[in-house]
Amino acid sequence: MKHPKVSDCVKVFDSLWPPALAESWDSVGLAVGDPDAEVRSILLALDPMDAVIAEAVVLEADLVFNHHPLMLKPVKSVNAATLKGGAVHTLISNGIAQFNAHTNADSARGGVSDVLIALLGITDALPLAPHTPDQETESGTLPTGIGRVGDLPRPTPVRDIARILAEKLPRTTTGVRIAGDPAATVTRVAVCGGAGDSLFDEVRASGAEVYITADLRHHPATEACDTANRGDGRPQLIDVSHWASETVWLDSAARELEAEFAERGFTVALQRSAINTDPWVERY
Numbered sequence: 001m002k003h004p005k006v007s008d009c010v011k012v013f014d015s016l017w018p019p020a021l022a023e024s025w026d027s028v029g030l031a032v033g034d035p036d037a038e039v040r041s042i043l044l045a046l047d048p049m050d051a052v053i054a055e056a057v058v059l060e061a062d063l064v065f066n067h068h069p070l071m072l073k074p075v076k077s078v079n080a081a082t083l084k085g086g087a088v089h090t091l092i093s094n095g096i097a098q099f100n101a102h103t104n105a106d107s108a109r110g111g112v113s114d115v116l117i118a119l120l121g122i123t124d125a126l127p128l129a130p131h132t133p134d135q136e137t138e139s140g141t142l143p144t145g146i147g148r149v150g151d152l153p154r155p156t157p158v159r160d161i162a163r164i165l166a167e168k169l170p171r172t173t174t175g176v177r178i179a180g181d182p183a184a185t186v187t188r189v190a191v192c193g194g195a196g197d198s199l200f201d202e203v204r205a206s207g208a209e210v211y212i213t214a215d216l217r218h219h220p221a222t223e224a225c226d227t228a229n230r231g232d233g234r235p236q237l238i239d240v241s242h243w244a245s246e247t248v249w250l251d252s253a254a255r256e257l258e259a260e261f262a263e264r265g266f267t268v269a270l271q272r273s274a275i276n277t278d279p280w281v282e283r284y
């Protein structure tokens, strides 16, 4: 067994979460690092926040694996006095690579929304927005794409679904909130890990009776309620913490990585970050 290089790690990541599945506006892949450098340990965290990078330095990790990009918007400089430049300098001066799988990890099977909807016992969900509408899938595999929709084993009140999510997701300051009718009994569930307020049309088209996502702002939420009330009353809304909705995926990502590195004959230590990157810390 040998340690992988950064380039070997990228091949493993890309095999699980193909970059071709990423949205066109996204930034995924290796942002910092020397492809020839050896990797003995990888730190997994949702966000490449300064505290996570500092943790990687202390743990002497060789690569930080994130869901969210370090540089989603293009930067014109990596001057260490700038926000992104400072992070890049810390990473490079400590010999740490940084990689992220974002919307490609949302879209892939076993990805962020699959893990989220599986908390409700739904394991055969279909994408809300298929990656390509006429994509050919290998026999026996489910299609890829953003968000998931599937059916609960039995009709369930929206407030019971919210309670299950509150119990199964990590505890957060912002909690789990319902818009619409908490007493409505629903079967068809749509989810989108992270901010999903761009998918209301797909949610309505899917016939979902409740939509679970994060970062729902006032206007999209009130307009969705009015649209529902003027129509067939669907969907009710459940808003969860962005961090919580996605961080649950990291455990399953670590398991998939462990198997894939072993399959390729590599030995590498995988560690989940101890840093909670949910920005909200108190509520009154």
Ligand SMILES: [Zn+2]
Residues within 6 Å of the ligand: 068, 193, 194, 195, 242, 246
């Ligand atoms: Zn996100």
